[in-house]
Amino acid sequence: MPEFSFELNEEQKSVRDWIHGFAQDVMRPAAAEWDEREETPWPIIQEAAKIGLYSLDFYAQQFFDPTGLGIPMTMEELFWGDAGIALSIVGTGLAAVGVLANGTEEQIGTWVPQMYGDANDVKVAAFCSSEPDAGSDVAAMRTRAVYDEAKDEWVLNGTKTWATNGGIASVHVVVAVVDPELGSKGHASFIVPPGTPGLSQGQKFQKHGIRASHTAEVVLEDVRVPGDCLLGGKPKLDERLARERGARSTAGAERVKNAAMATFEASRPAVGAMAVGTARAAYEEALEYAKTRTQFGRPIIDNQGVAFQLADMRTQVDAARLLVWRASWMAAAGRPFNAAEGSMSKLYASETAKRVTAQAIQILGGNGYTREYPVERMHRDSAIYTIFEGTSEIQRLVIARTLSGMPIR
Numbered sequence: 001m002p003e004f005s006f007e008l009n010e011e012q013k014s015v016r017d018w019i020h021g022f023a024q025d026v027m028r029p030a031a032a033e034w035d036e037r038e039e040t041p042w043p044i045i046q047e048a049a050k051i052g053l054y055s056l057d058f059y060a061q062q063f064f065d066p067t068g069l070g071i072p073m074t075m076e077e078l079f080w081g082d083a084g085i086a087l088s089i090v091g092t093g094l095a096a097v098g099v100l101a102n103g104t105e106e107q108i109g110t111w112v113p114q115m116y117g118d119a120n121d122v123k124v125a126a127f128c129s130s131e132p133d134a135g136s137d138v139a140a141m142r143t144r145a146v147y148d149e150a151k152d153e154w155v156l157n158g159t160k161t162w163a164t165n166g167g168i169a170s171v172h173v174v175v176a177v178v179d180p181e182l183g184s185k186g187h188a189s190f191i192v193p194p195g196t197p198g199l200s201q202g203q204k205f206q207k208h209g210i211r212a213s214h215t216a217e218v219v220l221e222d223v224r225v226p227g228d229c230l231l232g233g234k235p236k237l238d239e240r241l242a243r244e245r246g247a248r249s250t251a252g253a254e255r256v257k258n259a260a261m262a263t264f265e266a267s268r269p270a271v272g273a274m275a276v277g278t279a280r281a282a283y284e285e286a287l288e289y290a291k292t293r294t295q296f297g298r299p300i301i302d303n304q305g306v307a308f309q310l311a312d313m314r315t316q317v318d319a320a321r322l323l324v325w326r327a328s329w330m331a332a333a334g335r336p337f338n339a340a341e342g343s344m345s346k347l348y349a350s351e352t353a354k355r356v357t358a359q360a361i362q363i364l365g366g367n368g369y370t371r372e373y374p375v376e377r378m379h380r381d382s383a384i385y386t387i388f389e390g391t392s393e394i395q396r397l398v399i400a401r402t403l404s405g406m407p408i409r
C-alpha cells in the first residue's frame, strides 16, 4: 500500500540535482550576458545537448514520469537557473508536445527528433498559434489552411505572432483554420518542415524580460506542405469536423468556446513550475542579502519588517509549488480537473513570481534596482508568467466557469 508522501524518489532527486548543477554552473554565470545580448544562447543549448539535458529522450522520460513530477521538477530547476536561457532550452518542448498530443506515431518519429537536432548540430522548434488579433481569443484565428486535393498538399496563409523560436526554428508547428464555421473547433495543426518556401520571420520583438529567448512573428505566404504534415492525418480530421458540425447544431457556439479554453489546461502546471523556479531564485537571493547587509549596526533581517516579508515570500513559493504538484499529479493519474486545478496552479504561481521578485528588489534596496544583482532581471522575467499560456484573467475565467458552470464573460 503506497504511503502518502511529498518526497521525491531517489531517481528524481538525482535528476533534480543534476539539472540544478547545470543551472548553477552553466546557466547562472551566463544569464546577465544573454539577457543583454537579447539573442538565443546557442552555445548553452549545445552544452545542454552534450550532457543530454536538451534531447527528446530526456523530456520524454520526464513527460511520462508516472508521478507527474518529472516536468515540474525539471522546469523549476531550469528556471531557477535563468528564465530566458531556460525558455530557449524548453521552448522546443512546446512544439514537441503539440506533435506528441496530436500526431500519429509516424509523425512523432519523423518530426520530433528533427526539432532537437543533435549535440553537434542543435536545432530548435516553434509552436505558432497566437496571431495579432487572436491572443486570448483563440477562436478569432485567421490563418487559413486549404487542402489542394489534386496535389495532396495543404496551403497555409496568414501571420502568426509571439512565436517562441519563430523563424529560427527547424520545424514550425502551425495551428490554422480548416473550417471557419466551427470557431476554435475548426482548427488543425500542421508541420512546416525545415526550409519550406513561403515561411519567413517577421518582426523580432525586443522584450521586457526573458530576453535570451527569441520571440518573433512568423509570416506564411502560400506555404505548401505535403498532406501527411497535417497532424493526426486527414481521415481523423474529417471525422472530427463532421462530429463538431453535428455537436454545433445542437449545443451552440458557447460550448465550442468553452471547450477551446480548457484545451491548454493540462500544460499550465508546467508554466506554473517555471514561475516557481524564478520566485524561489529571487527569494533565495533576498534571504542571503538580508542576512549579510548591515544597517543600524545589525543585519537587516533582524528587523521584523524584513524578516516577515521573507517568511511570506517562502510561504507563497511553497504554496505555489504544492498547487503545481497537485495539478501535475492529477494529470498523470488521469484525474479530471473538475475545479480547473491546472489553471489554479498557473494563476497562483505566476502571480507569486511577480510579487516575490518585486519584494526581493525591495529587500536589496538600491542594489536590487541595478543590473549588478540578478533580482532586477528576475523581476522583469517574471512578468511573462501572467501573460503566456493564458493570461491571469483568462485563468480566472476558466476557473470561475468550471466552478460555476456558467458562461461567465
Ligand SMILES: Cc1cc2nc3c(=O)[nH]c(=O)nc-3n(C[C@H](O)[C@H](O)[C@H](O)COP(=O)(O)OP(=O)(O)OC[C@H]3O[C@@H](n4cnc5c(N)ncnc54)[C@H](O)[C@@H]3O)c2cc1C
Binding pocket: 094, 127, 128, 129, 130, 132, 134, 135, 136, 137, 161, 162, 163, 164, 165, 207, 210, 215, 384, 387, 388, 389, 390, 391, 392, 393, 394, 397, 409
Ligand atoms: C514572450 C512571449 C512568448 C510567447 N510564446 C508563444 C508561443 O510560442 N506560441 C504562441 O502561440 N503564443 C505565444 N505567446 C503568446 C501568448 O500566449 C499571448 O500573448 C497571450 O495568450 C495573450 O494574448 P495577447 O497578447 O493577444 O493579449 P490579449 O488577449 O489582447 O489580452 C490583453 C489583456 O486583456 C485581457 N483580456 C482579454 N480577454 C479577456 C476576457 N475575456 N476577460 C478578462 N480579461 C481579458 C488579458 O487578460 C490581458 O490582460 C507568447 C507571448 C509572449 C509575450
